[in-house]
Amino acid sequence: MNFKKTSIGDVCIIGDGAHARIQRVANGIPYLTSKNFNKDGINLKQVEYITEKDYEKHFRENSKALTKPKDGDLIFSIIGSIGGAHLYSSTDNFGLSSSVAIIRPDNYEVSSSYLLYYFKSSYLQKWVENIKSGSAQGFLSLQMIKRLPLTLPPLAIQQKIASILSSYDELIENNKQRIKLLEEMAEEIYKEWFVRLRFPGYEKATIVDGLPEGWEKAQLKNHISIFRGKSYSSEELRDDGGLPMLNLKNINRGGGFRRDGLKYFEGKFSENNVANTGDIILAVTDMTQNRELVGRVARVPEMNIPKFIFSMDLVKIVPVSLPQIFLYSFFRYSGIGLKLAEFANGANVLHLTPSLINLEKAILPNFELATKFEQLIIPFLEEIDLLENKNQLLQETRDLLLPRLISGKLSVEHLVQEELGMVAEERATYNKV
Template identity: 55%
Template sequence: MKNNVKYYRLAEISTKIGSGSTPKGGQDNYKESGISLIRSLNVHDFNFKKENLAFIDEQQAQKLKNVIVQKNDILLNITGASVGRCCIVPKEVLPARVNQHVSIIRVDEKKANPEYVLYILNSSSYKQGLLNLAETGATREALTKNDISNYYIPLPEIGIQNEIANLLSNYDQLIENNKKRIIILEQMAEQIYKEWFVRMRFPNYQNTKFIKGIPEGWEANKLEKYIDVYRGKSYSSSQLKDWSELPLINLKNIRRDGGFRRDGFKFFEGKYSKTNLAYSGDIVMAVTDMTQSRDLVGRVALVPNINVSKFIISMDLIRLVPKKYPYLFFYSLFRYSGIGHYFKQFANGANVLHLNPAVVLNQTIILPNIELAKEFEKLISPLISEIDNLYTQINNLTKTRDLLLPRLISGQLQIKSKEEQRIKGSITPFKQKQIIAYIIKKQHEKKMPSGEMVLAKNIYLAEILYGVNTGFNWQNWHYGTYDGAIRKMLLGKDQFFVKEKIGNTSFEVLALGENKAKILDKKYYTPNIENLEKAMDELLEIYSHYPTKERSRKIELLNTTCKAIADIQSLDLDAIRNAFKEWKTEKADFPTKWHKFTKEETEECIQFILSKNWDKKLLTN
């Protein structure tokens, strides 16, 4: 069912749109505390940064009384490189004013939900619209009050706005929780490094002899003895593509405090040298900086594992390759020791700062013995791995949130009502075992018995394609969709299910146990089970046309493709293949579904889904 969506100018749904100014005297007249003065550096997409928040006194604030910030105000950056960034003001920074680089958008909450409006402004298409306005106006990289006031956004009825905002805020909460966990893990890694190699309290330090403050067995030498440096690729704009199989790591991938940003990739197509390449786990350093404040130069990042075989790095970066020492030791040295801050003072240039890699190689450092460095790596490796996993989760959550928004607005994707959610929650473990039992029964009747993983795929397909209410919570496991509750039910003591060997082979399939009469008792038969049986009849008929040796693989491909379409709410082949890249397996020869299934296989599967009209089910679930 489509939503009744109308388009309104921001001025029509707002009670105030406007920016402020900087108090006379500029930052020299800022105070230690008082009334917050919000500047563009505080405003980020969905996120308000309190670092470097300025303060003014009552007298200064009185001169800015026309831009008093109120609860739920949207803050929009309107000038400079950060134009278009926006968030909702956090209540803890109030009372507050804004300067001339930030505009207030005060939504009339009788007409629109501020959080919903924020999601629209931060969505890719509407964000690009703001950026286009900023670039084509009379003043470059600036949004005027008129630009903002006349900017059209889609508005369904207020109840739908509230539901959309509530749903998407759940994703934001998960993202925020993961960010907090990353901060804690980063602090732990930093403190371990400093404890061992700055405060010199490494294991057995009490029994170590120190000579002029340096532990015996440690050595001092230039970095060129321990690392090799490789320059990045100089490229032209014509070599950048919307997508290619060679992601380009560039300055946007480097965080200002060090670490890797996954949203900064560009994509390269053209000739390159092997020395321009980087791989997951490599260390890259920024040697160029567009900011005169030297926020990036000298900072390092660890190339993440995103299921890409190789990357290419831009000319603004260098790749640091340890000769003998562990990678994570050198990454921690560059990240946590303060040496990056030291290097940045040697960067020079009129408009763009450049750091000569020779400065890095000529720097003398003190290194522990290699055994201690390996011991350190062993200790922090789980922390770095978990940080990488959390960033992957954030990336997936962000993509899902952004893909959901346009479909939620249009009504292509319906938000389940509280009553629908209550009904799903009413599926008891016994009813779930019933579902398992009837699937096993059908599989044996059609002479296609299976193990646990194919069973799980069939349950998922029956739910997503035929509307069977199963009550399971689906996750992307290495062999397909799965819920750990299934195994607990199969191993239960109620003897509903057993495993049987097929002939003289070691292969086992699921079968019904000695208490099957109870689980199949007709007094428990419901319309939901009737629907399940019809679903299994059709699915098993489809499977019967698969060659026996390929059946398991083809079922997995169908299951994977359906889950990807439902998750990303798109039938676009490249988008689905990208979702496959995020779906990890436990096989060395095909670490992701992208590696396991070819592009041609995936396209053929999508066409089959379209021929069955299943796309209508997948894009509205």
């Protein structure tokens, strides 16, 4: 089947957000800039706000220019984090800066959901990257967006393509919700036992010097060893090959592991620079002054990778006299990360001196209770690793299908029943959890 070749501007109206300087306030209507976009869409963790009065002034329904998105519009970052796309829905309510484009498709020719996946495809992203690399300021103008190529199957085929791809996204989102629930359960158990001190048998525990018998308040240096990461040059990084290198991008804001941040390294290193599955890594650098990374930890998950190198922006924390999972949970859930973050300093880039970690005092349980906690939590972490690996496979499969479906190289007809069966099976599994 031959698909129509056209351009975005031929079948879409293009606009962007407010060009005026709008005062930010502590609370109000969310106001998004390109900083709120990533490859998955929008991120509202660090959103700014404007007053409702300013929102109504700058984002009017009857404006001649397209500045206010509506249900079915695509919004797309065009400065800085170029390429992040989100399909606006009736439940969304936010203003946009001029660093965000609004793309309103002609619904008689273009499915909004298909357009979203088209913008996420490697085919269009390569065009965007080529334009971005040729722009001195690294941005896409509205005229550039209008000239972007668009491959259009018949509308019914567009809808089928979007349905197939969205089935993968639904499974991925279900798994993310399961992961979130497991993480919340692990955190709640840790806080119940070791913060609120309602551990098994607490009613009969003997209190000695304000602590349950067998517990202690001690400096961390008595219980951990700290290993610094590898200092490297850009010449030692590789696009392909080499050893996977854990770095600052592998730490989520607030803690936890981020899988898509790996770099690849080829060069000399010592065994002290090596990390393995289950190891604890802690960020000692933060590229911003927000202190959301520095002092935070992640556990290296099961990724079917024999070993990693970790960078100088991280340290590895190895237990000496405590179970590893308990130690990870202590650094993740006790609040010590917030405290360590305050010790970091630097005018532009924040740095935490690793030796300060050793000097911190902590209230620690006896080994028997810490081990009992670990045995309870291990199945949670194993299930999280399993779901994360499953999501990675789903994402890779979806991303391989995406360009082939959009180009017409792969027919949608024989895929539809297969995908519906897969979704039904996964939903059944999800409902049992």
